[in-house]
Amino acid sequence: MTVSDGRSFIEEGSPANDFFVVTEGRVKLFTLLPDGRRQITGFAEGGDFLGLAASRSYAFGAEALGTVTLCRFPHAGMSRLTHRFPNLEHRLREEASRELILMQARMTLLGRKTARERVATFLIERARLLHGPDTEQMAETIELDLPMPRSDIADYLGLTIETVSRIFSAFKKEGLINIRAITHISLLAPERISLIAEGAE
Amino acid sequence: MTVSDGRSFIEEGSPANDFFVVTEGRVKLFTLLPDGRRQITGFAEGGDFLGLAASRSYAFGAEALGTVTLCRFPHAGMSRLTHRFPNLEHRLREEASRELILMQARMTLLGRKTARERVATFLIERARLLHGPDTEQMAETIELDLPMPRSDIADYLGLTIETVSRIFSAFKKEGLINIRAITHISLLAPERISLIAEGAE
DNA sequence: CGGATCTTTGATAGAGGTCAAGTGCCGTGG
DNA sequence: CCACGGCACTTGACCTCTATCAAAGATCCG
Numbered sequence: 001m002t003v004s005d006g007r008s009f010i011e012e013g014s015p016a017n018d019f020f021v022v023t024e025g026r027v028k029l030f031t032l033l034p035d036g037r038r039q040i041t042g043f044a045e046g047g048d049f050l051g052l053a054a055s056r057s058y059a060f061g062a063e064a065l066g067t068v069t070l071c072r073f074p075h076a077g078m079s080r081l082t083h084r085f086p087n088l089e090h091r092l093r094e095e096a097s098r099e100l101i102l103m104q105a106r107m108t109l110l111g112r113k114t115a116r117e118r119v120a121t122f123l124i125e126r127a128r129l130l131h132g133p134d135t136e137q138m139a140e141t142i143e144l145d146l147p148m149p150r151s152d153i154a155d156y157l158g159l160t161i162e163t164v165s166r167i168f169s170a171f172k173k174e175g176l177i178n179i180r181a182i183t184h185i186s187l188l189a190p191e192r193i194s195l196i197a198e199g200a201e
Numbered sequence: 202m203t204v205s206d207g208r209s210f211i212e213e214g215s216p217a218n219d220f221f222v223v224t225e226g227r228v229k230l231f232t233l234l235p236d237g238r239r240q241i242t243g244f245a246e247g248g249d250f251l252g253l254a255a256s257r258s259y260a261f262g263a264e265a266l267g268t269v270t271l272c273r274f275p276h277a278g279m280s281r282l283t284h285r286f287p288n289l290e291h292r293l294r295e296e297a298s299r300e301l302i303l304m305q306a307r308m309t310l311l312g313r314k315t316a317r318e319r320v321a322t323f324l325i326e327r328a329r330l331l332h333g334p335d336t337e338q339m340a341e342t343i344e345l346d347l348p349m350p351r352s353d354i355a356d357y358l359g360l361t362i363e364t365v366s367r368i369f370s371a372f373k374k375e376g377l378i379n380i381r382a383i384t385h386i387s388l389l390a391p392e393r394i395s396l397i398a399e400g401a402e
Numbered sequence: 403c404g405g406a407t408c409t410t411t412g413a414t415a416g417a418g419g420t421c422a423a424g425t426g427c428c429g430t431g432g
Numbered sequence: 433c434c435a436c437g438g439c440a441c442t443t444g445a446c447c448t449c450t451a452t453c454a455a456a457g458a459t460c461c462g
Contacts, residue, residue: 031305031306031308031309033309033313033314033399033400034399034400034401035400035401037313037314037400038313039308039309039312039313041305041308041309052297052298052301053298053299053301053302053305055298055299055302059301059302059305059306060305082291086287086290089290089291089294090283090290092294093290093293093294093297096253096294096297096298096301097253097254097256097297098254098256099301100253100254100260100297100300100301100304101254101256101260103301103304103305103308104232104242104254104260104261104304105232105260106308107232107240107242107304107307107308107311108232108234108240108242110308110311110312110359111240111311111356111358111359112234112238112239112240112359113234113238114417114418115417115418149440149441150440150441150442151440155312157312158311158312158313159418159419160418160419160420161440161441161442162418162419162420162441162442162443163417163418163419165441165442165443166418166442166443168441168442169442169443181427182426182427182440182441198234198235199234199235199236199238200235200236315449315450316449316450350408350409351408351409351410352408360450360451361450361451361452362408362409362410363409363410363411363450363451363452364449364450364451366409366410366411367410367411367450369409369410370410370411382459383408383409383458383459403462404461404462405460405461405462406459406460406461406462407458407459407460407461408457408458408459408460409456409457409458409459410455410456410457410458411454411455411456411457412453412454412455412456413452413453413454413455414451414452414453414454415450415451415452415453416449416450416451416452417448417449417450417451418447418448418449418450419446419447419448419449420445420446420447420448421444421445421446421447422443422444422445422446423442423443423444423445424441424442424443424444425440425441425442425443426439426440426441426442427438427439427440427441428437428438428439428440429436429437429438429439430435430436430437430438431434431435431436431437432433432434432435432436
């Protein structure tokens with residue numbers, strides 16, 4: 001299954017019949033308020049599961065960020081699969097657990113961190129996606145590619161586009177980052193950004 | 202295992218050896234920032250699972266809200282259990298999924314809702330805990346007991362104590378609720394509160 | 403009762419949102 | 433190859449909501 005840029009393939013509230021695995025590309029997951037306010041609850045990449053939270057209807061919408069390829073599994077067939085591969089059930093639970101831990105951190109970000117801390121956290125999160133969770137290499141410059149527009153970053157961090165933009169500019173002026181292109185940012189002082197992210201500066 | 206009021210029984214970051222089920226009473230789960238800012242990520246009640254997000258160390262702290270009794274299961278013994286009761290694994294995943302859905306809603310609350318909307322959402326959430334998710338009975342008055350202090354409500358909603366207090370007062374003045382006692386609130390117009398919660402007013 | 407703690411209320415300040423121009427980037431077409 | 437238009441991003445001015453700081457009640461418990 002292939003979905004092209006900007007195309008929505010899960011409608012929030014629609015009946016949840018399938019379960020997806022992202023094979024190529026990126027996806028944004030979000031929930032909406034009636035007046036259009038949007039919270040992006042996560043970005044999914046190759047290998048990520050989607051629709052784990054199996055209920056009657058989807059609790060979120062999903063939209064392609066660039067071109068995406070997915071595997072679609074009908075829920076109906078899942079019970080047959082888990083029966084055949086008992087380990088699968090365990091694997092799915094692990095995946096759900098991992099997601100739960102991430103969400104707890106994001107709740108702290110949304111509920112308690114300042115705008116600076118949120119943006120710093122976002123940058124570090126992206127850096128770790130590339131170079132693993134190790135703190136090593138944090139001393140050097142890290143090149144980052146942000147495939148999503150500012151509006152997605154804002155909705156992910158619970159901020160406005162303007163605030164995100166202003167903070168990127170501030171970080172640049174402080175010598176923490178370099179903005180090579182709109183989608184390409186260099187972290188010049190990852191260690192210091194990491195400190196800001198934890199609320200220590 | 203019994204824990205008395207205010208006692209902490211899971212330390213954030215400590216090695217995650219056990220898995221808990223709340224049998225009696227209530228528990229608050231939270232994460233902390235280095236400077237003491239706190240985000241309460243959820244309240245657990247009788248029947249709820251704790252420590253599902255099984256990783257090396259606990260991603261959250263837990264503290265008793267009143268006296269609590271718990272069952273403690275060492276992780277080590279879990280694999281034996283799930284082997285004996287294959288259904289358990291499925292049950293755990295369902296529980297994790299349910300939690301994931303709740304967390305998505307909370308992320309939207311923390312990232313995108315106003316203070317009024319957050320407090321209204323909290324009240325409706327509590328009401329549903331008593332009377333089920335049905336919208337019926339929403340027409341009448343609902344009596345609520347809030348077992349947690351304002352500081353917990355504030356840290357749950359990503360607000361300050363003062364803001365929570367002011368909004369309770371405002372709701373009272375608007376005839377939406379009645380504050381019988383600090384811990385006892387009557388929802389006089391559940392339907393209208395529900396609308397506020399969704400951002401429709 | 404009396405003191406500690408929690409909650410409410412008031413006054414003020416500040417972080418981030420809103421509104422409104424720019425600015426830069428990129429694709430299209432002349 | 434350059435001009436133009438559109439769109440995303442940035443920047444600025446201003447405002448609002450919520451946090452902060454400070455008392456003044458409530459409530460609880462010895």
